[in-house]
Every structure is written in structure tokens, then in C-alpha cells.
Amino acid sequence: MTTKDWGAIYKEMGAKPVVNATGSVTLLGGSTPVPEVKAAMDAADSAYIPLIELEQVAGDHIAEMLGVPAAYVTSGAGSALTLATAAFMAGTDDDKVQQLPDTTGMPNEILIQKRQRYWYDRCLELAGAKLVEIGDENGTSEEDLRNAINEKTAAVHYVVYEQKPTDPNVLTLEQVIEITHAAGKPVSVDAAGQVYPLENFGKYIKMGADFQCIAAKYMGAPHSTGFALGTKEVIDAISRHSFVGYEGRRIRGIGRPQKIDRQEIMGVVAAVKRWLTLNHEDRLSFAESQSQAILKPLQGIPGVRAELNTNIMGHQPFGAIVALDPDIVGFTNDDLVEKLRDGEPSIWARVSLDAPQIELHVFGMGEGEPELVGNAIAALVKG
Structure with missing residues (x-):
């Protein structure tokens, strides 16, 4: 993922590419044609x-x-x-x-x-x-x-x-x-x-x-x-x-x-x-494996709830749900979103409108990016 070619066309113009952990959102470009x-x-x-x-x-x-x-x-x-x-x-x-x-x-x-x-x-x-x-x-x-x-x-x-x-x-x-x-x-x-x-x-x-x-x-x-x-x-x-x-x-x-x-x-x-x-069983299996790759480094960390989003309906199957206990971790879900965005590479995520948690989607993730996201979160919450 972190090859020298990643996002090069944007970097050449002085723009900053990001890792999309938010999903199929218009804000980040929505999709990659197959x-x-x-x-x-x-x-x-x-x-x-x-x-x-x-x-x-x-x-x-x-x-x-x-x-x-x-x-x-x-x-x-x-x-x-x-x-x-x-x-x-x-x-x-x-x-x-x-x-x-x-x-x-x-x-x-x-x-x-x-x-x-x-x-x-x-x-x-x-x-x-x-x-x-x-x-x-x-x-x-x-x-x-x-x-x-x-x-x-x-x-x-x-x-x-x-x-x-x-x-x-x-x-x-x-x-x-x-x-x-x-x-x-x-x-x-x-x-x-x-x-x-x-x-x-x-x-x-x-x-x-x-x-x-x-x-x-x-x-x-x-x-x-x-x-x-x-x-x-x-x-x-x-x-x-x-x-x-x-x-x-x-x-x-x-x-x-x-x-x-x-x-x-x-x-x-x-x-x-x-x-x-399309073989949707294969599509869903791949999305689940990507989601599990995010979760793997987050297991057992005090103050961190990290679990699989099991939904397969609609357009963004699976994904990871992460929620912090600020009394233990020392900062909030919103703080984590900002810290991820300020990192290198910049990772874009957002807090859910429906619950106090971050919903990470794998829809827009390329090879190696789920692991990168999980490791980045783990490094931040471990201090």
C-alpha cells in the first residue's frame, strides 16, 4: 500500500491522498471503477x-x-x-x-x-x-x-x-x-x-x-x-x-x-x-477478511471496543466498529478521528451519527490498507 506510486498523481500537484476508511462517500470520491x-x-x-x-x-x-x-x-x-x-x-x-x-x-x-x-x-x-x-x-x-x-x-x-x-x-x-x-x-x-x-x-x-x-x-x-x-x-x-x-x-x-x-x-x-x-459469496468473504484485518491488532487493548460489523445488506458489507472509553484511553472517538486524519498517511474515518462509535468501512480500501488502519489505531490508543 505504501508504495512510492500510491497517490503520486495527486502528490505531484501538491494535494494529499488519503486512506479511505469511511467507505463509498462522495467526500472522498465515492468509488473505483472495476x-x-x-x-x-x-x-x-x-x-x-x-x-x-x-x-x-x-x-x-x-x-x-x-x-x-x-x-x-x-x-x-x-x-x-x-x-x-x-x-x-x-x-x-x-x-x-x-x-x-x-x-x-x-x-x-x-x-x-x-x-x-x-x-x-x-x-x-x-x-x-x-x-x-x-x-x-x-x-x-x-x-x-x-x-x-x-x-x-x-x-x-x-x-x-x-x-x-x-x-x-x-x-x-x-x-x-x-x-x-x-x-x-x-x-x-x-x-x-x-x-x-x-x-x-x-x-x-x-x-x-x-x-x-x-x-x-x-x-x-x-x-x-x-x-x-x-x-x-x-x-x-x-x-x-x-x-x-x-x-x-x-x-x-x-x-x-x-x-x-x-x-x-x-x-x-x-x-x-x-x-x-458476480459471485457475491466471494465478495462478502473478502470484505469480511478485510474487516478482520482491521480488528486483529485492536483486540485486548484496555478501553477499546473493537468488533465486526456483521451487516451484509445494502452497499457496504461488514466493516469494523471501534469505540473508545476516554477515561481509560485518554481521548475520545472524535479525537481519534482527528489523530488518524493528521497521521502519515492520512486515514479518513468518522464517528457514526447513530451511536457513539467509529464505523470503519472497507469499501474503499486497497491492498494492505486494512492492516495499516488497524495498526494505526492500535498505535494511537496504546500511546
Whole structure:
């Protein structure tokens, strides 16, 4: 890991490369394309192609592989959320497409349960929509949802984290779909990280949702890629709001800045194909062995709790959980994060938002880096 070539391209410009112990986070670059994806992207260089056509055939291939009606490649899952919101509000009316983000005369409210508010729901507002909370901190009832849906409602949004414990105070997706569709409105699902188990990969459309997003970076595609899944009507509307609609149809939609190139589109197709045929037992076994390599030097150190994260669902399997007793070690979890970041090489980790512990992920680690991280932590806590 600590070869002279590691991060050399950054060092030459005076920038400092880091060891990524945080995972597939945008802050650090998100992903490293796998060889199959790089090969597809290189092959895409051989010719130009109208991107309206490429988006259509690529989406058809992805939809067929996943068994859903339609798909569309976007510049990340966040882009898919924004384009879907535009589609829910303006549909395929070219005049309305060009009117956004001015939503005058359109349904422009996206309903979301209060307890489901999250960091990335901001993407839903970028096309001009207004987020409207239903329920309160104590939960949401079916009656709350029924009463909230009106002529201003563009869609009801739902976020899925299957790897986390079910919140009993939140309406289930099944309840949301039933109530929302009965009122004649669409359901949007953020399932950006739900790529494993494979039965979860696209299942929310099969359950009846009208749209869901996925971040392709989790499958070895470029960090800047994702895709939308949905009904043919929603995906058609998304295409009209997208950058190719802007250029190919000369309709000035809000999606123009969210451009994606032909190489990335083909990379996403290759990533999906690989993911569906990959030996996931081997993938998980490797991630577990990397995680155990972090933990090995941390066992038996006073004041240090170091244990395996046993989750295999979603996009970041396994990992290590580390928590310090400051009365014994002499500093806190937050202090450890800073000490790791200030080290050489710099190791980036972060304290969990859900518990007083550091969650280390191996998603972004290369050869020898898990051992380096474990040894660095051990050296710091031993003083």
C-alpha cells in the first residue's frame, strides 16, 4: 500500500491522498471503477453516438436485466431524484418542462414522513418542488397521509434503508403505495444503496412504486453515475427533462447541468451486468477478511471496543466498529478521528451519527490498507 506510486498523481500537484476508511462517500470520491467497467468505458471511446438513442437502449438493457418496465442512466442517484421530481410536477408537457423551476399551475408538493427526513431529500427540491412533512416526530398514521394528499401533491416520497432496524412508527412502503395510488398520485422511492441482496435490487418498482433511484457507484461504476427505475411513463418524462432532452429536442429543461457521457452510460450497463452475475459469496468473504484485518491488532487493548460489523445488506458489507472509553484511553472517538486524519498517511474515518462509535468501512480500501488502519489505531490508543 505504501508504495512510492500510491497517490503520486495527486502528490505531484501538491494535494494529499488519503486512506479511505469511511467507505463509498462522495467526500472522498465515492468509488473505483472495476476492470469490466473500465473496459466498457474504453470501448465506448471508439465511436460517437446520439445520446438520446444510447440512453434509450442502455435503459432498455438495464430494465430487462432487472425485470422492471423502464430505466434511465443519470449523473448519480441525486440526479435521478431531481429529474423524477420534475417529471412528477411537469410531466411531458414541453411548456411546463421549460417553465421549471417555476411551478406555477403545477402540483409541486412532495410529501415525506417527518421521521423519514434525511440528508439527501434536498435533491427533491432542486426542480422547484416543496417538501411537505406528514406526521410528526412520534410517527405517521394512515389518516395523516390520506389527509395530506391534495391537488397540490406531486408525489409521496419514501426512503429505504433495509440494513437498518424497521421503524415501527413509520408507514410501510406497502401502506404508502396503497394509500397514495388510491388517491391517484405516484410514489417515489430513494433506494440508492439497496443493491444487495439481489432480490432487493429494483424490487420497489415491482412492489408498485412509480420510481426508484440507485447509485451505480456501489457496483463498481464511476462515482458520478446512477440510474432511475420506474414506469414507462415516469422514465419517458425523466428523459424529456434530462440533458439529452435539452440538447436533442432543444427543450430547455432543468436537467441540462446533470450531464453524463457515453463512456459512463456504457460503464453503468457493464456494472449492472457484472453485479447480477458476480459471485457475491466471494465478495462478502473478502470484505469480511478485510474487516478482520482491521480488528486483529485492536483486540485486548484496555478501553477499546473493537468488533465486526456483521451487516451484509445494502452497499457496504461488514466493516469494523471501534469505540473508545476516554477515561481509560485518554481521548475520545472524535479525537481519534482527528489523530488518524493528521497521521502519515492520512486515514479518513468518522464517528457514526447513530451511536457513539467509529464505523470503519472497507469499501474503499486497497491492498494492505486494512492492516495499516488497524495498526494505526492500535498505535494511537496504546500511546
